[in-house]
Amino acid sequence: MMLACTEAGEGPALVLLHGLFGAGQNWGGIRRALAPRYRVLTPDLRNHGASPRAAAMDYAAMAADIAETMDAAGVARAAVLGHSMGGKVAMALALAHPDRVERLVVADIAPVRYRPALRGYMDAMQALPLHPGLTRRDADAHLAATIPEPGIRAFLLQSLRFEAEPPAWRLGLAELAAAMPVIEDFVPPPGATYGGQVLVMAGERSGYVRPEHHAAFQALFPAVTFATIPKAGHWLHSENPPGFLAALEPFLAA
Known part of the structure; x- marks a missing residue:
């Protein structure tokens, strides 16, 4: 599926993926901060924003949407950052299409099933x-x-x-x-791993990424590192943008 997508800036490609009930516009402040150094793409995921509607919401389908949208933008390979549900989409893309992902950032979500709290x-x-x-x-x-x-x-x-x-x-x-039961879960492709550099960021006041989740990350992403964003909950990029960028930018530039 071709997604509605906005972009800003020039340089190495960086794709930012929003969470459930969000849209690409949620990344406005972060996009402005990064656009001087990166070509930042902010798509609306399917069933969100201006993108098309569809019954399927499995992560393999949503990852394929991102690959198709990157193709349309002429982007063969990009750093990919996803928050919450978008983090699961980013992980699915890296596992299914590792050649498309330069490096991966997962913001406050783990590759596990969550309870139906939303x-x-x-x-x-x-x-x-x-x-x-x-x-x-x-x-x-x-x-x-x-x-x-x-x-x-x-x-x-x-x-x-x-x-x-x-x-x-x-x-x-x-x-x-x-699709909520599918969105709450995460089923990786059988046997898949992603060997590129991975940064997992967790909000200090959030319970979405717990120490017991680290093993699940390490099984899928052997080169994973973890960071905690202070003074932030689940919406860490909007609750503490300076702290979020302080963890993100060195990882992207390394």
């Missing part, structure tokens, strides 16, 4: 009544009944087009809801 967000978004005249304030108040964290509500509402009449999600919610 399905409540899905239910809340699907239950939001999208009527003409709906305001951001009204939508936020409706979501607050089940999502108490203001930051998470603000993140989710970035994908609601209030300029449409009535407002509409920039997400394939039906497709994503049906």
